[in-house]
Amino acid sequence: MTQTGPPDRDLVAAVAAGDETAFGTLFDRHSRAVYNHAFRLSGSWSVAEDVTQATFLVAWRRRGEVRLTHGTALPWLLVVAGNHVRTEWRSARRRRALLGRVPVEHGPDPADDVAGRLDDERAMGRILRAVRRLPRAEREAVALCLWSGVGYAEAAAALGVTEVAVRSRVSRARARLAALLGPAVKEDQR
Incomplete structure (x- = not known):
């Protein structure tokens, strides 16, 4: 853009x-x-x-x-x-x-039942559970570089580490997430 x-x-x-x-x-x-x-x-x-x-x-x-x-x-x-x-x-x-x-006993509010938003939140919740299992440094790298499109150099400067460190964190995070999310990720990609 x-x-x-x-x-x-x-x-x-x-x-x-x-x-x-x-x-x-x-x-x-x-x-x-x-x-x-x-x-x-x-x-x-x-x-x-x-x-x-x-x-x-x-x-x-x-x-x-x-x-x-x-x-x-x-x-x-x-x-x-x-x-x-x-x-x-x-x-x-x-x-x-x-x-x-x-x-407290209460049921879900039907007004909040907007299918698209709930599906997004459910899917993101599953991914977040996996991401939260990553070490903090890898979570930060995923959030900046993979999710928000910040370049490795910019992420490194914002986090106060080297670009190589950010690249390494992203690589390790991808491998761990693939193991954590497993077959469901492959099904979602079809």
């Missing part, structure tokens, strides 16, 4: 000076990638929406601290989104533990 408008470097500088229009342009440019990244990490469209909003709120609040990687703010935004998803997981675990102590 061809980038139109000023480069991220100019936008980030303008945003640091408080330019809301430049921030809107930065949001328009990267919000879809952040949203997709958050969905891939969380397996939930609604969590992805919340994480995207929180990520750009942090970007505005910390506008003087946004780091560019190879001229783009996207890797920094994706790392912020990943941190928000981890926070959401911890909060969800605490909520589930609390709800587990309270006897």
Whole structure:
């Protein structure tokens, strides 16, 4: 996809000076990638929406601290989104533990039964269970490089490691995921 408008470097500088229009342009440019990244990490469209909003709120609040990687703010935004998803997981675990102590009986809301979204979330949940079994370094490499299309060099800069290390993590993650997901992956590819 061809980038139109000023480069991220100019936008980030303008945003640091408080330019809301430049921030809107930065949001328009990267919000879809952040949203997709958050969905891939969380397996939930609604969590992805919340994480995207929180990520750009942090970007505005910390506008003087946004780091560019190879001229783009996207890797920094994706790392912020990943941190928000981890926070959401911890909060969800605490909520589930609390709800587990309270006897509640309720059925699913028919309004939430949107087939496509549920299928996506079910499939992503299965993949996430496998990805969560990977070491953290491999999960981060998968999330940035495979899911969000960040280049190896940009991912390496965002994670503070070498490009070779990122490539190695992605390779090991692919092998482990193939073993974890096994025959179902082959069936899905037909």
